[in-house]
Amino acid sequence: MSSIFHAFTLTAAPVSLEEGLKILERDNHRCQYCGLDGNASFENALAMSVDFVMPRARKGKKDPANLVACCRTCNLIKGTRVYKNFEDAKAFVLSRRAQLRKNWEAKQKATAKV
DSSP: HHHHHHTTOSSSOOOHHHHHHHHHTTTTTBBTOOOTTTSSSHHHHEEEEEESSOOOGGGGGGGGEEEHHHHHHHHHHHHHHOOHHHHHHHHHHHHHHHHHHHHHHHHHHHHOOO
């Protein structure tokens, strides 16, 4: 049965622990989208991951040039969208974070008034 599932695999395996640690070290454990410092606290370190700039789901390669350190929040916001380049991806992520923050703050104010 398990061989059937292997036939559906279309992309390369995700980054290994060793490969991921090399990318995090290269980027100084800092999210390349929002700048979160993974060295600042244990909680920040837990939030760090490695992102495929061109997503694996869109045939992005497991190449150091296509990998960046990022926090899980930015990774989730970026999703599997495809951008012309890293700068466009970063601009989208930062814009979306600002929009989410604004919505969250408005909701907090509305809740506080009740």
